[in-house]
Amino acid sequence: MTITAQLLGSVRLPGAADLVDGPARVAGGGGLALRRGDRLEVHRMPEFFSGAPEPVAVFPAPWPGWDQGVDAVAPDLGFAVFSGQRAVRAVAADGRTLWEYRHGCWGPVIGHPHTGDEQEVCSGLEHGSVLVSADGRLVWAHVVGEDGPERWVVLDARDGREVGRIPLEESVASGSYQLALPDGEHVALSVGMGQDGCLLYWARRDGDGIVVRDLNEGLDRILLDVHPGRGRLLTVEHNGADLQVHGLDGEVLAEETAHRTGAPRWDWCAGHVDADTVLALVETDGDADGPGHWLLDGDLRVLGRVAYPGPVAGYARPLGDGTWLTRDRAGDTVSRWTRAGS
Structure with a gap:
């Protein structure tokens, strides 16, 4: 079965392809955060597609x-938290440092020296992640x-004070990356x-302690998304x-x-279009029809392949509100879609 995608809008913005293919940066208020050069921008849908994609x-x-x-980014957009190579830092919109939490270096060479320059970037692409809680307190x-x-x-x-710690001895x-449950x-x-x-x-905070659950137990799974309304995790082997x-x-x-x-x-991309529908990708080799985007129901039963009116490239990013994003082959144009007739 083929399911037709209906275009809701497109915007051309250099670097915007990162909204589709890039890391799952999180912004408050239903927005998406986009790293463009030396700044982190917060965009909201559908204003992003209104013809003036200003953050x-x-x-x-x-x-x-x-x-x-x-x-x-905090839910009220009052501050952003950056995951650095040797520190986590909270920054106000005017660039002021609100606090900093220092940690070891993500560089892959153990015990390598540093010059003392905070702008020094060591070799390697290894990195961590941060997430601000829904109430903006943690x-x-x-x-x-x-x-x-x-x-x-x-x-x-x-103030960046540590109030809890979970050792990750196997990591x-x-x-x-991190995702908050609803x-x-x-x-x-x-x-x-x-x-x-x-x-x-x-994990979750429980009074002064932390309750944590290790979901590995011999498994080897990648977290793709969380259900927009229930405590469920979507993963791929x-x-x-x-x-x-x-x-x-x-x-x-x-x-x-x-x-x-x-x-x-399956490819390493899937997520909830809405509470009852999942968009997932399959690996394809030079498919003339573009990437294999498929819709499934909430129990992962296949509904059909998505048919687009024109070419799309790369991954897709479901937004949980009945829509999803794709990009063009050049990587500068992002489009927003919904299921035709929905």
Whole structure:
């Protein structure tokens, strides 16, 4: 079955393809954060497609030479938190540093020297991530400890004071990102370790302590999205063998392989178009019809392949509001779509 995509709008903005293909930077108020050069811009839909794609907030990057970390913006857009190579830093819109939390260096060479220049960027692409809680009071940060092992820390958003710590003794991250669950309490952390696999955790603050759940247990799964209304996690097996929906207890609630689409495996991109629909990609080799975008229902039953009126390229980014984003082949034009007739 073919499902027709209806175009809602397009915008041409150099660098905007990062909204589709880039890291899952998070902004408050339903916005999307886009790193463009030395600044982090916050855009809101559908204003972004109104013909004047001006950001609703802009935050200067504290380390212009470093753009590997996954950053976040407070729900009220009052500050941004940047995941640096050797520190986490909260920055106001006028560029003032509100606080800084120092940690070990993400550079891959253990014990390498630093010049003392805070703008120094060490070799390597390894990075951590940050996320601001829904109430704006906490910052969750995946960092390297000063003594080497990685950890997931909880910081007071007012002053950067550490109020909780979770050791990640198994993690040797290439990168990570975090997603907040809709209850405003749980946060999920996905850690990629390259050929060594993936790790997946969720945690929540409980009084002065932290409740954490290790969802690995011999699994090797990448976190793709969280359900927009329920405590469910959407994951893909590291090699694309299957998509799964998990409860917070780790139970597999739904599963689907890519074979029903005619492809050998799922790609590393999927998410909720809305509460009842998932958009997922399959790996294709030079497909003349463009990338294999497929819609599935909430139980991961295949509904059909998405047909676009023109060429699209790369990944897609579902927004959870009934729409999703794609980009053109040049990478400068982003389009917003919905299911025709919806």
